[in-house]
Amino acid sequence: MKILLPCKFSVALALILLCSLSYADPPAGYYDSAAGLTGPVLQQALHDIIYNHTSISYNELWTAFYTTDDRYGDKVWDMYSDTPGETPPYEYTLGYDQNQGGSATGESESYNREHSWPSSWFNDAYPMRTDLFHIVPTDTYVNSKRDKYPYGEVSNPTWTSLNKSYLGPCSYPEYSGTVFEPIDGYKGDFARNYFYMATRYLNDDNGWDNNAMVNGAVLKPWAEAMLIEWHLNDPVSTKELDRNDAVYVIQHNRNPFIDHPEYVLLIYDPTSVESGEFQAASVALYQNVPNPFSGITTIGFILPEAAVVSITVYDISGKLVNTIAENSQLQEGYHEVTWNGETAPGEPASSGIYFCRLSTREGVTTVRMMMIGS
Numbered sequence: 001m002k003i004l005l006p007c008k009f010s011v012a013l014a015l016i017l018l019c020s021l022s023y024a025d026p027p028a029g030y031y032d033s034a035a036g037l038t039g040p041v042l043q044q045a046l047h048d049i050i051y052n053h054t055s056i057s058y059n060e061l062w063t064a065f066y067t068t069d070d071r072y073g074d075k076v077w078d079m080y081s082d083t084p085g086e087t088p089p090y091e092y093t094l095g096y097d098q099n100q101g102g103s104a105t106g107e108s109e110s111y112n113r114e115h116s117w118p119s120s121w122f123n124d125a126y127p128m129r130t131d132l133f134h135i136v137p138t139d140t141y142v143n144s145k146r147d148k149y150p151y152g153e154v155s156n157p158t159w160t161s162l163n164k165s166y167l168g169p170c171s172y173p174e175y176s177g178t179v180f181e182p183i184d185g186y187k188g189d190f191a192r193n194y195f196y197m198a199t200r201y202l203n204d205d206n207g208w209d210n211n212a213m214v215n216g217a218v219l220k221p222w223a224e225a226m227l228i229e230w231h232l233n234d235p236v237s238t239k240e241l242d243r244n245d246a247v248y249v250i251q252h253n254r255n256p257f258i259d260h261p262e263y264v265l266l267i268y269d270p271t272s273v274e275s276g277e278f279q280a281a282s283v284a285l286y287q288n289v290p291n292p293f294s295g296i297t298t299i300g301f302i303l304p305e306a307a308v309v310s311i312t313v314y315d316i317s318g319k320l321v322n323t324i325a326e327n328s329q330l331q332e333g334y335h336e337v338t339w340n341g342e343t344a345p346g347e348p349a350s351s352g353i354y355f356c357r358l359s360t361r362e363g364v365t366t367v368r369m370m371m372i373g374s
Helices: 039-050 060-068 140-146 184-200 221-233 238-251 263-268 270-274
Strands: 016-018 111-115 135-139 166-169 178-181 297-303 307-315 320-330 333-339 342-344 352-360 363-371
Touching: 039 184, 039 263, 060 238, 111 140, 135 140, 184 221, 184 238, 184 263, 221 263, 297 307, 297 363, 320 333, 320 342
Parallel strands: none
Antiparallel strands: 016 297, 111 135, 166 178, 297 333, 307 320, 307 352, 352 363
16 A cells, blocks of 8 residues: 655655664663754764674675575565565575575576665775675676666566565656555665665765665765655554664674664754644645554654644544553653553454554544554
């Protein structure tokens, strides 16, 4: 399901689901120098925090995948072939010589190292060439089809992968060239890869490519708008939280937009957060489809001004199952609440789809959640 947002982001209430049983925490004080900042100043502060990471060799990426992109302990987590919640069309075993780095004339023959920010865009230079925050294992054939095309959205694909990733003319406003569209369940992952790259290499992009999607490390306006939508519609997942920790062990830096999803709007649309000019009913809807939660989920949101807030949970039939907050007076800024997955004390909700609704006097915004048995 795609949710379209206006190109002009007046979003001021960013409601982001962070569903996880084990929340990935950065080291104490890691983001202290970014506290209270917005816009370019915040981006610069984050750059200074994550700059100068430990760079590994190109061959060491294969080993890194054993902890950054492992699934079930031995399978490759390939976002170009996976189908969240379903059986994928094929899977690879980590390190299996017949598959790792091999050639391919079709899908399911081998996997390789995908630079989601194409390496030709930065002249194959280090440390970008091995920066794990944008490099992921993917099917070799799908990777070759993606080539160095920008990410985008496609209405009339010229080619479709087995997991329904698309190649074709871009249907997103302001660009019509050929693009590659990953599935909805991983669009947020790739968006946060790009926000990381734009921040990690801020003003360190001399000689980088100027193309349809980026100018150096700076996102073109249409791409920025689209990636913000992807970020909001596909919230941070348990997979990303775990991967952030795993990459930190190797590179000794983190992706701030995984640890703090609210940083995206605070950098790219701070006036919407600061002005207080918002309508809750026009806020984007966010889906939690790719990552069902079990037990407890954390719900984060940004208030541009003090407000009286009610937060309720409904089942798929529209029945009220829980009230998380009722007429709570909250100050402006970032807030988090949790739902323990119960309809009443000691009564866990059954697996299924639920809707969390946040209400203020300006309107209502709703997010879709998927819960599995605890």
